[in-house]
Amino acid sequence: MTPVPGHEAIDEMHAVTVARLLVEPTPETTRVYYAKLLEAQNHSGVVVRYIDSSIGKGVFATKNYDVDELVLKEHMLVGAQHSQNKADAFVCSFCFRFIGSIELQIGRRLLSAENEGRELSVEGKEGYLGPTSSCCHDSKAAKCLEKDGEYIRGLSSDAAEALLNSSLRLPFTELFTFSPVISCMGGCEDEFYCSEVCAKAAWDSHHSLLCTGPGSLCKDKDSLVKFIDHANESNDIFLVAAKVVSSTLLKALKLKQAEFSSHLPTTYSAEDSTRELLQAWQPFSMGFKRLWWNSVALPPDLGPNDEVDFRNQLKELASQSLKLLKGAIFHAEYAALFSLQVYGHIIGMFELNNLDLVVASPVEDYFIYIDELPMVQKMEAETITRPLLDALGDDYNTPCQGTAFFPIQSCLNHSCLPNMKAFKRDEDTDGQAVLLATRQIQVGEELTISYIDEDASWEERKAMLEDYGFLCDCQKCAEKS
Numbered sequence: 035m036t037p038v039p040g041h042e043a044i045d046e047m048h049a050v051t052v053a054r055l056l057v058e059p060t061p062e063t064t065r066v067y068y069a070k071l072l073e074a075q076n077h078s079g080v081v082v083r084y085i086d087s088s089i090g091k092g093v094f095a096t097k098n099y100d101v102d103e104l105v106l107k108e109h110m111l112v113g114a115q116h117s118q119n120k121a122d123a124f125v126c127s128f129c130f131r132f133i134g135s136i137e138l139q140i141g142r143r144l145l146s147a148e149n150e151g152r153e154l155s156v157e158g159k160e161g162y163l164g165p166t167s168s169c170c171h172d173s174k175a176a177k178c179l180e181k182d183g184e185y186i187r188g189l190s191s192d193a194a195e196a197l198l199n200s201s202l203r204l205p206f207t208e209l210f211t212f213s214p215v216i217s218c219m220g221g222c223e224d225e226f227y228c229s230e231v232c233a234k235a236a237w238d239s240h241h242s243l244l245c246t247g248p249g250s251l252c253k254d255k256d257s258l259v260k261f262i263d264h265a266n267e268s269n270d271i272f273l274v275a276a277k278v279v280s281s282t283l284l285k286a287l288k289l290k291q292a293e294f295s296s297h298l299p300t301t302y303s304a305e306d307s308t309r310e311l312l313q314a315w316q317p318f319s320m321g322f323k324r325l326w327w328n329s330v331a332l333p334p335d336l337g338p339n340d341e342v343d344f345r346n347q348l349k350e351l352a353s354q355s356l357k358l359l360k361g362a363i364f365h366a367e368y369a370a371l372f373s374l375q376v377y378g379h380i381i382g383m384f385e386l387n388n389l390d391l392v393v394a395s396p397v398e399d400y401f402i403y404i405d406e407l408p409m410v411q412k413m414e415a416e417t418i419t420r421p422l423l424d425a426l427g428d429d430y431n432t433p434c435q436g437t438a439f440f441p442i443q444s445c446l447n448h449s450c451l452p453n454m455k456a457f458k459r460d461e462d463t464d465g466q467a468v469l470l471a472t473r474q475i476q477v478g479e480e481l482t483i484s485y486i487d488e489d490a491s492w493e494e495r496k497a498m499l500e501d502y503g504f505l506c507d508c509q510k511c512a513e514k515s
């Protein structure tokens with residue numbers, strides 16, 4: 035009979051597994067991991083290499099690049115749209131491509147502004163929607179359009195509703211093709227997708243445990259809903275951290291299932307579970323991490339005497355969030371994954387890596403298209419589109435914004451004189467990271483980006499980089515320019 039370990043032994047095993055999850059990979063493990071990853075992604079132009087113990091690893095060019103040439107394009111491992119951005123940009127929750135139609139994008143935005151009681155920005159009172167157009171097929175909306183002297187403020191809810199239910203069609207939107215809106219497999223109303231493929235990929239990789247719908251596989255939906263509310267009210271980085279936990283857990287469970295289906299092991303020990311967990315965790319083990327509450331820079335309005343309180347508050351916030359997440363998806367066999375140390379390092383990884391997820395809005399292209407039409411067509415189209423544009427206000431073209439973890443991009447070090455920039459070209463319509471050369475790059479050069487506004491003054495740059503915990507020693511900083 036196998037002896038059952040006592041409490042102390044279990045605690046010790048737990049602490050050892052946590053330490054193994056958080057140990058920094060050796061230079062050789064790093065080299066091998068990224069070489070395989072780059073090969074699998076067909077990226078022959080770059081290599082990831084350990085530099086030294088102070089800077090860690092970095093990315094280097096293995097060929098010459100011209101100005102504006104694409105150096106790197108890659109998919110994220112996990113990512114999430116910012117909660118407050120969801121009303122402004124309706125995107126696939128897996129690949130972050132805009133979905134539905136121009137009408138749906140504009141309608142959702144008008145409706146959310148109205149629900150929030152936001153005053154839609156109407157220039158003066160000139161927001162008359164204009165005469166009935168052949169583009170308007172809905173009698174209710176048409177009535178709104180027909181009425182002399184009707185203003186967008188009074189009309190927005192009808193217009194938004196008509197845009198949402200496709201009864202109000204805008205001119206020329208048929209030229210802007212979108213993927214359809216696919217519902218979540220678990221039936222929640224928080225996540226939508228551009229295809230069945232994305233819906234299934236999200237479900238399999240993380241969403242099955244984080245879904246609030248009737249088909250969810252989480253253990254306690256109340257706890258999950260409380261976890262999501264807590265994140266939305268405090269810091270939505272917790273939602274991305276939950277995806278890391280969920281995807282690691284699901285992968286570990288799949289590894290176990292595969293092991294059991296290939297042959298029935300005669301013994302199955304805690305060490306077997308740890309091996310599965312470490313294997314599932316490997317992509318995140320590579321990410322640069324520090325404990326979140328210890329590494330965040332002290333806000334400028336706080337003095338040294340406030341530091342302990344500030345750090346304790348962050349730790350408490352993470353602890354509350356983790357408690358709710360554990361209530362929803364805890365799995366005793368992989369308990370180390372749910373330790374506060376691991377959770378704190380995952381959050382720290384997102385804070386330190388500055389990996390913004392950005393996808394440009396096609397609504398901007400639409401309004402540009404209308405603006406560039408021949409005069410007669412433009413005037414006719416604008417009788418419909420101008421009041422909408424006015425109602426949407428300055429932020430009519432808000433992009434999809436969020437946080438993501440990209441395996442190679444997260445290895446790029448900072449320079450205030452970078453040789454690359456993240457830039458979305460017209461063809462880059464999803465959440466992949468795209469990095470272009472900003473000048474000629476020679477083979478062997480380290481590839482760098484700027485984490486901050488590199489045009490800010492030296493003092494400002496120094497202060498901004500404190501958040502990342504290092505002092506830049508590029509030529510510009512050496513000259514304090």
Ligand SMILES: C[S@@+](CC[C@H](N)C(=O)[O-])C[C@H]1O[C@@H](n2cnc3c(N)ncnc32)[C@H](O)[C@@H]1O
Nearest residue numbers: 089090091322386387444445446447448502504
């Ligand atoms: C996104 S990671 C970059 C990859 C990192 N070197 C690694 O080993 O994974 C960001 C961290 O790298 C380090 N780093 C980045 N640029 C640096 C620089 N110019 N000088 C010193 N450290 C830098 C800092 O510790 C920073 O918090």
